[in-house]
Amino acid sequence: MRSIMRYYLAASLARSAIALVRPVPRRRFSLAATKTDESRVAIGEVVLTEPGVAVIRDTAGVGGADVVAGSRLELGNGRRGTVVLTRSPLCVVCLDDDGDDAGVDDATLALRRMALRSGESGGEADAFMVGEMENSVDVTKLAGRVVDAFGCAVDGQGAVAGTSYKIFQEGLEQAQMAPIDEFVSVGVPAIDLMTPLGKGQSVLYVGPPEARSSLRRLARVAVAAQSPDTVKIYAGLDEAGNKRSQKKKFWGETGIVAPRKRASAFASECEAVLCAHAAMAHGAEAMAQGKDALVVLDGFEPLVDLWTRSTSILAERFGAENVGLGDDSECRAFFSAVLQRAGNMQGGGSLTVVALTADEPPKEEEVLSTESYTLDQFRAAGARKSIMDRLEALDARGIAITDDILGKIGVAAPNTNKRPDAPGTKRRSEACEMLTSIGDAHVEVMRNEKGVCDVDASASLQRVGVGADVGTDTRPPALVTLGVGNRLRLELAAATNVERERVNEEEAADEQALVRAAAWRAALRVGADD
Numbered sequence: 001m002r003s004i005m006r007y008y009l010a011a012s013l014a015r016s017a018i019a020l021v022r023p024v025p026r027r028r029f030s031l032a033a034t035k036t037d038e039s040r041v042a043i044g045e046v047v048l049t050e051p052g053v054a055v056i057r058d059t060a061g062v063g064g065a066d067v068v069a070g071s072r073l074e075l076g077n078g079r080r081g082t083v084v085l086t087r088s089p090l091c092v093v094c095l096d097d098d099g100d101d102a103g104v105d106d107a108t109l110a111l112r113r114m115a116l117r118s119g120e121s122g123g124e125a126d127a128f129m130v131g132e133m134e135n136s137v138d139v140t141k142l143a144g145r146v147v148d149a150f151g152c153a154v155d156g157q158g159a160v161a162g163t164s165y166k167i168f169q170e171g172l173e174q175a176q177m178a179p180i181d182e183f184v185s186v187g188v189p190a191i192d193l194m195t196p197l198g199k200g201q202s203v204l205y206v207g208p209p210e211a212r213s214s215l216r217r218l219a220r221v222a223v224a225a226q227s228p229d230t231v232k233i234y235a236g237l238d239e240a241g242n243k244r245s246q247k248k249k250f251w252g253e254t255g256i257v258a259p260r261k262r263a264s265a266f267a268s269e270c271e272a273v274l275c276a277h278a279a280m281a282h283g284a285e286a287m288a289q290g291k292d293a294l295v296v297l298d299g300f301e302p303l304v305d306l307w308t309r310s311t312s313i314l315a316e317r318f319g320a321e322n323v324g325l326g327d328d329s330e331c332r333a334f335f336s337a338v339l340q341r342a343g344n345m346q347g348g349g350s351l352t353v354v355a356l357t358a359d360e361p362p363k364e365e366e367v368l369s370t371e372s373y374t375l376d377q378f379r380a381a382g383a384r385k386s387i388m389d390r391l392e393a394l395d396a397r398g399i400a401i402t403d404d405i406l407g408k409i410g411v412a413a414p415n416t417n418k419r420p421d422a423p424g425t426k427r428r429s430e431a432c433e434m435l436t437s438i439g440d441a442h443v444e445v446m447r448n449e450k451g452v453c454d455v456d457a458s459a460s461l462q463r464v465g466v467g468a469d470v471g472t473d474t475r476p477p478a479l480v481t482l483g484v485g486n487r488l489r490l491e492l493a494a495a496t497n498v499e500r501e502r503v504n505e506e507e508a509a510d511e512q513a514l515v516r517a518a519a520w521r522a523a524l525r526v527g528a529d530d
Helices: 002-021 106-117 189-194 209-224 239-245 265-288 301-318 328-339 375-380 385-396 403-409 430-438 477-482 487-493 511-523
Strands: 041-050 053-058 071-075 080-087 090-095 127-132 134-137 161-166 202-207 231-236 255-257 292-298 350-358 441-447 452-455 525-528
Touching (some): 041 106, 041 301, 053 080, 053 265, 080 265, 090 301, 106 301, 134 265, 202 209, 209 350, 231 265, 255 265, 265 292, 265 328, 265 350, 301 328, 301 430, 328 350, 328 430, 375 385
Parallel strands (some): 202 350, 202 441, 231 255, 292 350
Antiparallel strands (some): 041 127, 053 090, 071 080, 080 090, 134 161, 452 525
16 A cells, blocks of 8 residues: 555656646546536546557446446546446546557556556546547438448548437447338348348348358348338448448448547557547438338457457456456447447337358367266256256166267256366357347358358348248348248248258158259258358
8 A cells, every 4th residue: 555655646746847848737526526627527537548548447426427338528638538348446548649648658658557456546537538429411411422430431422411410329228129920031042031031120140251252242231122212221231241331242232330540459459449430320210211221230249359459358357256257248238338239119110130241160168078977977967857867867777977978968066067078069259259149130151162152041041031920021122032931941941951951862861852952952052251
């Protein structure tokens, strides 16, 4: 404690010395003051700066502010930025420029981080809330134009000005929602058959890095499949997507939200968050005007990288116990704030979302142990009777209860909640598992040895479909076009794992089985990359 106070005293003396050289004093604000003038609300202190990014220790409980993603902040030296991520009690701010001067010297920043790690309260405030991020884009004139996250035209064709609306918003309230009573075709029969998307829902296209171009191709096909009256918006969030979006021949009458080039990877990831929310805000504005909108978010990798980076940096600089790193709710809220803005609005208007992300499965940490467990270990761990019955049956047959066996029967090992992966189970990263659990549907895309893109229907899922109680045709668009019923979809679902269910001449009961197997595989094929 004494050492910290000595540091604060030294920093204070240093500031006094500087004041002698620079006679114009800088105003200092107390955290106890909720407002410094009509528009500035003291919210906390800067604790870390990097080019284009600042991390603020949020003291809203004292200052009276309600700091959330989308809040506009002003630092003590006049620089401004937007909160893109909150990791209580800290928030990450994407600054409007790429400087790293927050008006606070390095010694003071180090002292503040020491105080945070030791549980000390904050000092004087030098970060203030000045409003919320807004845009004033006329979505009816956005087709064929390129704007940045702030709505500024970057294509040299003049402004796209309109009425002002907030960029970071929540989705529709329950009372505002209409039933999902219509399907949206994404232009790919395999997807329309297996994971039909309702108007006002969200779908995540996910695949390995080598299939990334295939995911982007699927997004272009989805945009092309929409009616001329649909407002189409594309946000190229990663570097490749941003470059591709500038070639407007691929997107026709699509409005494009492009991130600005930033000086650091950290700032670029923050910029991607702004663009994602800006694209969703434009779509929500179109929905509010009674129009149908389709938003393509290409892709979620920068947002995943930002979450990972923030976890690493904040834990390293401030200690894991100080930034709520053990709580999944903040991670879910971060991604949900984007995907769950999709909706179908009462009285007309909808917002449908197609999001893309490449995913690298986590590396196998170790080979499954061949050590077997005893029944007594499961009893001591409090295993349910139904589980014990299954284990006792295996034991009676002389089968050793190993991790491999537990993975096959879907039972967790004693004293752990994690079930071993069954052989052949598709493994995803933790962030991708979170994303697929948030959206209304996800489509797994893979590439075969010929470079052709296939849909892995066994790993794809649609959670919410059109209900029979809305009085509409519940068949996916592909089946409506073919003029057949849902039975074909059920038969296709029964043979989605084409590798495991592959039919060859020796196994085929008749020629018809070979024909049907070939038809199933053809239905799951998307086409070659371009």
